[in-house]
Amino acid sequence: MLSQPSKKYQPFAQVNLPDRQWPSQTITSPPRWLSTDLRDGNQSIIDPMDGVKKNRFFDLLLEVGVKEIEVGFPAAGSTEFDFIQGLVRSGKVPEDVYLQVLTQSREDLIRTSFESLEGAQKAIVHLYNAVSPAWRDIVFRMSKDEVRAIAVEGAKIMRDEAAKRPGTDWHFQYSPETFSTAELDFSIEVCEAVMEVLAPTPDQPIILNLPATVEAATPNIYADQIEYFCRNLPNRESAVISLHTHNDRGTGVAAAELGIMAGADRVEGCLFGNGERTGNCCLVTVALNMYTQGVDPGLDFSDIDRVIETVEYCNDIPVHQRHPYGGELVFTAFSGSHQDAIKKGFAAHEVQNDERWRVPYLPIDPADLGRNYEAVIRVNSQSGKGGFAWVLEQDQGLKLPKKMQSDFSRHVQFMADDLGRELDASDIWSAFQNAYHVQIDNKHFQLVDYEESRASDGTRIFAGTVAVAGEEQRVSGRGNGLISSVMSTIEDSFGLKLKIRDYTEHALGSGRDARAAAYLECEGENGETIWGVGIDEDVATASVRAVLSAANTAVG
Numbered sequence: 102m103l104s105q106p107s108k109k110y111q112p113f114a115q116v117n118l119p120d121r122q123w124p125s126q127t128i129t130s131p132p133r134w135l136s137t138d139l140r141d142g143n144q145s146i147i148d149p150m151d152g153v154k155k156n157r158f159f160d161l162l163l164e165v166g167v168k169e170i171e172v173g174f175p176a177a178g179s180t181e182f183d184f185i186q187g188l189v190r191s192g193k194v195p196e197d198v199y200l201q202v203l204t205q206s207r208e209d210l211i212r213t214s215f216e217s218l219e220g221a222q223k224a225i226v227h228l229y230n231a232v233s234p235a236w237r238d239i240v241f242r243m244s245k246d247e248v249r250a251i252a253v254e255g256a257k258i259m260r261d262e263a264a265k266r267p268g269t270d271w272h273f274q275y276s277p278e279t280f281s282t283a284e285l286d287f288s289i290e291v292c293e294a295v296m297e298v299l300a301p302t303p304d305q306p307i308i309l310n311l312p313a314t315v316e317a318a319t320p321n322i323y324a325d326q327i328e329y330f331c332r333n334l335p336n337r338e339s340a341v342i343s344l345h346t347h348n349d350r351g352t353g354v355a356a357a358e359l360g361i362m363a364g365a366d367r368v369e370g371c372l373f374g375n376g377e378r379t380g381n382c383c384l385v386t387v388a389l390n391m392y393t394q395g396v397d398p399g400l401d402f403s404d405i406d407r408v409i410e411t412v413e414y415c416n417d418i419p420v421h422q423r424h425p426y427g428g429e430l431v432f433t434a435f436s437g438s439h440q441d442a443i444k445k446g447f448a449a450h451e452v453q454n455d456e457r458w459r460v461p462y463l464p465i466d467p468a469d470l471g472r473n474y475e476a477v478i479r480v481n482s483q484s485g486k487g488g489f490a491w492v493l494e495q496d497q498g499l500k501l502p503k504k505m506q507s508d509f510s511r512h513v514q515f516m517a518d519d520l521g522r523e524l525d526a527s528d529i530w531s532a533f534q535n536a537y538h539v540q541i542d543n544k545h546f547q548l549v550d551y552e553e554s555r556a557s558d559g560t561r562i563f564a565g566t567v568a569v570a571g572e573e574q575r576v577s578g579r580g581n582g583l584i585s586s587v588m589s590t591i592e593d594s595f596g597l598k599l600k601i602r603d604y605t606e607h608a609l610g611s612g613r614d615a616r617a618a619a620y621l622e623c624e625g626e627n628g629e630t631i632w633g634v635g636i637d638e639d640v641a642t643a644s645v646r647a648v649l650s651a652a653n654t655a656v657g
């Protein structure tokens with residue numbers, strides 16, 4: 102008989118909170134942030150960081166603006182202990198930054214933890230023990246009273262160790278590990294017992310960190326648990342409620358956000374969600390999500406690629422291409438309809454009078470993270486006109502008329518299907534040059550020389566030489582009739598008849614690089630549409646080149 106995996110798991114218990122308030126709350130200010138990259142992140146990677154990497158990561162966290170940093174687990178060994186002591190002695194920890202360390206509730210480990218922070222200005226010692234039934238029964242094999250006693254004993258040692266070192270501004274943190282899978286009233290009971298020992302006050306609060314050590318339910322349940330805890334904890338005003346979510350069900354960020362709505366003051370996590378198993382809550386995501394609610398997160402990710410570079414180096418894990426905000430592809434559209442909307446969005450943004458961000462498909466301005474707009478649109482076989490038009494505009498400055506985009510579209514589609522890969526800017530530019538004979542040799546009609554003069558009434562006079570399959574022919578024209586004059590010369594001299602339907606031009610580049618682009622829509626002898634493009638120093642030459650481009654296209 103086939104086993105039934107669903108029978109192995111129990112439905113998660115709801116929290117009895119019929120008057121829950123969190124669903125109607127909004128996030129209006131950022132929480133306190135704690136990075137546990139150097140602890141929870143570090144304990145989960147294949148090769149934990151050495152001192153060099155830890156220092157580099159620490160410096161990054163300072164640059165980002167994190168003020169509470171869990172720097173390690175001092176009792177784990179000399180790498181950890183020495184790094185932490187080295188940090189304290191280095192003098193590089195700013196006055197407003199708290200170093201946090203984690204310890205099990207075991208006397209020797211707690212003492213070692215305090216020793217590692219000897220000389221620190223501000224420090225948080227973080228004590229933990231698991232409280233949920235499975236850990237009580239399986240790991241500790243202890244009753245509730247005995248598990249509560251682990252926490253209380255550890256708190257007493259913390260209190261006494263801190264008292265021996267008055268030179269440091271000590272703060273205490275307690276985590277009822279496995280909080281989200283424990284009985285809520287028992288977690289409150291244990292936290293209350295710890296508070297009795299440490300005697301926090303509103304001015305000197307304890308941090309109670311409530312972990313979803315293993316994420317086991319939907320984020321609304323975590324939010325209920327947080328709200329219930331906040332409402333029922335005696336002396337709530339003497340506690341900072343901190344969240345520590347993991348991502349086992351893929352909702353670590355959502356749980357943290359709902360937890361803030363439910364009354365929490367602080368969020369622990371790792372950059373780009375590194376951490377045990379599927380990772381910790383991603384601090385980058387929670388922080389940057391705040392922008393889209395009009396809230397300044399107080400963390401600086403304005404050069405996100407530099408942040409990624411350091412995080413990848415230290416963790417030796419790549420940031421996924423789809424990772425919110427940071428991934429290489431998160432601001433990139435390959436598909437036609439997305440490209441169309443993004444291109445229109447940028448155009449609208451340029452002419453609007455305020456800074457409001459309203460570009461379709463881009464929840465945040467990539468520039469706010471130090472990304473440029475080049476990679477916003479990339480072209481492959483799923484792309485549309487907006488895609489290559491954007492690339493040509495960004496890369497070459499060309500603003501193709503709408504109808505010409507449709508014409509060029511078939512060339513791009515053919516190339517993308519033929520090559521079966523993404524087309525980069527140089528692919529698109531060479532497809533464009535080939536399609537319209539722009540600035541390439543081996544053309545049928547070529548402009549050999551060109552000169553312009555003025556008649557006594559100021560009218561421009563153009564005279565030039567066109568080579569047709571090597572045979573040179575003089576062409577000329579006057580004033581506004583320049584294009585039609587060149588066309589009639591071509592018709593008279595070479596027998597090629599084209600009718601002008603439309604003409605557009607625009608400036609290209611600026612300053613010494615200033616040029617002009619001209620687009621000519623013509624009708625061939627059989628009523629077909631023929632496009633010509635000219636790019637040159639000035640509009641007159643560009644328009645002559647556009648005629649020759651159309652002539653070349655007509656003869657194929």
Ligand SMILES: CC(=O)SCCNC(=O)CCNC(=O)[C@H](O)C(C)(C)COP(=O)(O)OP(=O)(O)OC[C@H]1O[C@@H](n2cnc3c(N)ncnc32)[C@H](O)[C@@H]1OP(=O)(O)O
Pocket residue numbers: 141144174176177178204205206207210229230231240241251278314
């Ligand atoms: C959810 C989290 O991320 S918690 C943080 C986890 N991080 C780490 O463990 C990384 C650093 N840890 C280490 O280097 C090692 O675990 C050490 C050096 C601290 C301790 O190693 P060991 O002495 O071998 O103990 P170990 O960690 O295996 O723990 C096992 C014992 O501690 C007990 N224990 C586990 N957690 C706790 C706790 N929070 N408080 C008190 N006792 C605990 C276990 O019940 C077990 O007791 P037993 O030996 O009587 O059965």
Ligand SMILES: CC(C)C(=O)C(=O)O
Pocket residue numbers: 141203229276278279310312313314315345347
């Ligand atoms: C020690 C605690 C906070 C922890 O890492 C967890 O429960 O995941």
